[in-house]
Amino acid sequence: MNVFYIDDHFVKEDQAMISVNDLGLLRGYGVFDFLRTYNLRPFHLEDHIRRLETSARLLDLPMPRTRRQILDITMKTLSRNDLTEANIRIVITGGVSPDSITPGNSPKLLVMVTPQHPYPEEWYRNGVAVITTCHERYIPGAKSTHYLPAIIALSRARRENAVEAVYTDRYNRILEGTTTNFFAFFGDHLVTPGIAVLPGITRQVVLKLMQNEFDIDIRDIQKNEIPMMDEIFITASNKEILPVVRMDDRTLGDGTPGPRTRWVMKIFAAYTCAYGEGKD
Template sequence: MDIYYVHGEFVAEDQAHISVNDLSVIRGFGVFDFLRTYNGVPFHLDDHLKRLERSARLIGLKLPHSRAEIKGIVEATLARNDHQESNIRIVVTGGLSSDGITPGDSPRLLVMVTEVKKMPAQWYTSGAKVITSHVDRFMPGAKSINYIPAILCQNEARNQQAIEAIYVDRNGFLLEGTTSNFFAFIGDALITPPCDRVLPGITRQVVLTLAEKEFPIVERQLHKDEIRLLDEVFLASSVREVVPIVHVDSIQVGDGRPGSRTQRIMQLFRDNTVSFQG
């Protein structure tokens, strides 16, 4: 059974509890971050912890430990589990409140380590489908635990045999997936929405760093009307890594197969993670 860290204690998953009066439960107030290991090593842990700090700062939540202390707790929790590769979810809850809404001084840290599950191989060999959803993410720079819009959009995606929903703002611009960043090729130019409009994904930044050696990078808004002009599309995230997309809504992307440029990005990412040592 997986071992979690819960507010000062390492406990078995079925013994992991927090108060029902925690603000995360009664108000949905909290932040989290998510990453995985490669070769047993947390992938860009420092970057994820920096983002956790930023998320907490944006919503006015005080972290219960320093970044260095949280890093040590993550590593200690990982060491108590025995998976070939692990997912790591770091959650900071709002803690208890004197009036049930005002944050107090008792935020709680949770670290949950689980086994990495493989995604369907067909996504990577044949490509997948996404849909678009007209939703403006509240405070996109913060990775908060408020996932109601994402859950609703994901349910609709599943209903349409898609693996993800891409948020579209009120002006028709494509933003990001519910749990991923969005990329497209027009010719050799790799295009992705700018960071001030989306959550700054850690995998997103790794992809851009790898890709800039071979492709011109353009960070700009992409309008929904441009979908038919896109030669290739892919998503990037900690869970899915790099996934080629061959349909957006009912529109076929390119020739309906993973494109050569996307396959090159996939290879660059694989090479990077295979050799990752921190």
């Protein structure tokens, strides 16, 4: 059984508990970060913890531990689980509030380590479909535990045989997916939105890896530019580089992942393989 860290204790998953009066439960007041391992090495753990710290600051949520302490706790939790590869979720909740809404001074730290479950291979071989939905996340730079709009959007996506919903704003700009960042190729130009999106760690790595491979533009992307996109892919810690072959009712190219996207996938796979071997 999985072992979690819950507020100073390492406990089995079925014994992991927080108070029913915690603001994370009552008001959705909390932040988290999510990452996976390669050869049991947590992928860019320090970057994820820094982003967690930024999320907490943006929500005025006190950090219950220092960055170094969270890193050590995460590694100790991982070591207590006998897994081949792992997903790691680090959560900070608002803690118990005397009036059920005003934050107190007792935020809670949770580290949850679970087995990694790869997505279907055919998604990467054949590509996937995504839909667009109009929504602007509140404080987009924070990875909060408030996911109601995302859950609703993903339910709609599944009804339409899509695997992700991509947010657009009131200005018809494409932003990001519910749990992913968005990239598009216009010829040999790789373009990704730069404002009002969560700064994904996988996105950050892709931008660095591709800086000498393609011309990169970080700019607004209008929804009406979809017909001009040659290739699309989305990125996330768990999805890595996922090729998109249909967006709403438009099929890209011949309906299969394009050569540029496949090249990004190849370079990223080589990078993560080396990362798992301790090479940065």
